[in-house]
Amino acid sequence: MSDILAFLSNILTPDFGYSVLRVTTPILFAALAAVICEKAGVMNIALEGIMLTAALFGVIGSAITDSLIVGLLFAIAGGVLISAILAYFALYLKTDIILSGIALNMLTVGGTIFLLSAVSGDKGTSTSLQSLVFPKVDIPLIESIPVLGPILSGHNILTYVAFIMVLLVFILLYKTRLGLRIRAVGENSDAAASVGISVKKIQVIALLLGGAIASLGGAYMSMGYLSHFSKNMVAGRGFIALAAEAMGQATPLGTMFASLLFGFAEAFSYTMQSLSIPAEFVRMIPYLATVVGLVIYAQTQMMKKKKLKK
Numbered sequence: 001m002s003d004i005l006a007f008l009s010n011i012l013t014p015d016f017g018y019s020v021l022r023v024t025t026p027i028l029f030a031a032l033a034a035v036i037c038e039k040a041g042v043m044n045i046a047l048e049g050i051m052l053t054a055a056l057f058g059v060i061g062s063a064i065t066d067s068l069i070v071g072l073l074f075a076i077a078g079g080v081l082i083s084a085i086l087a088y089f090a091l092y093l094k095t096d097i098i099l100s101g102i103a104l105n106m107l108t109v110g111g112t113i114f115l116l117s118a119v120s121g122d123k124g125t126s127t128s129l130q131s132l133v134f135p136k137v138d139i140p141l142i143e144s145i146p147v148l149g150p151i152l153s154g155h156n157i158l159t160y161v162a163f164i165m166v167l168l169v170f171i172l173l174y175k176t177r178l179g180l181r182i183r184a185v186g187e188n189s190d191a192a193a194s195v196g197i198s199v200k201k202i203q204v205i206a207l208l209l210g211g212a213i214a215s216l217g218g219a220y221m222s223m224g225y226l227s228h229f230s231k232n233m234v235a236g237r238g239f240i241a242l243a244a245e246a247m248g249q250a251t252p253l254g255t256m257f258a259s260l261l262f263g264f265a266e267a268f269s270y271t272m273q274s275l276s277i278p279a280e281f282v283r284m285i286p287y288l289a290t291v292v293g294l295v296i297y298a299q300t301q302m303m304k305k306k307k308l309k310k
Helices: 004-013 014-039 047-065 070-094 095-120 147-151 156-176 177-187 189-194 199-225 237-247 252-272 279-309
Strands: none
Touching: 014 047, 014 147, 014 156, 014 177, 047 070, 047 095, 047 199, 070 095, 070 199, 070 252, 070 279, 095 156, 147 199, 156 177, 156 199, 156 252, 177 189, 177 199, 189 199, 199 237, 199 279, 237 252, 252 279
């Protein structure tokens, strides 16, 4: 009984709510990138590799130039580079986009360590590179509100950018000409081509835009969530983001709530570490939540299809 009370006392706190938003940030960036790609009819499996590359490039860029902005630009450039490679292989060389994405993910796991070693001599962790870190922001008025203030205020600036990005992606997809073309290509590429839309061009743009947004999540991992790069630090968040996009039915708002759900699961696993629970079980909680979420999503989709048939 005392363990249960101790557990609840850790969950029902502003610190836990703060942690949920904190760990949701990289998942949300990647999930929004997946939304844009999905709307264009391409699945970006390489989100894991994009984020990992961006995390390393951000550290290298900020350490070499001693500039936070340049570091961010390096991160975005690294992520967009991986997206461009995926677009070239999948759309121009006609390789399977799933296999191409998996190959890029595998390449970046070893490639980032090789590049880190070549640049700094470090192996595994960027100990000799002094990476800059994005600042935390206290929101006026809100920070003084009991309970709500400690949850919403004092986050890394990229956390607020992630949630603002939900609105920006919505505007892009539903209020702009480019967004209309992206959705047209994703819904019916033949019909889009018949009215003069270049399907390949739109899909390349979607992959590059998605790469830029996912790169922000990678930059956050090494310049906000942590202050250094370490081997495979993205740790499956790119795949969790794909699950969040699927559960959110490829809508910005739905994807945000799904990302928060997975963020809750990850924060929950951190809280459980303070109890006498095997570490292996704790580490599997976010991924277990991903599997459960996808099963629920698949069941609801099957039920909808059955109703339509009737």
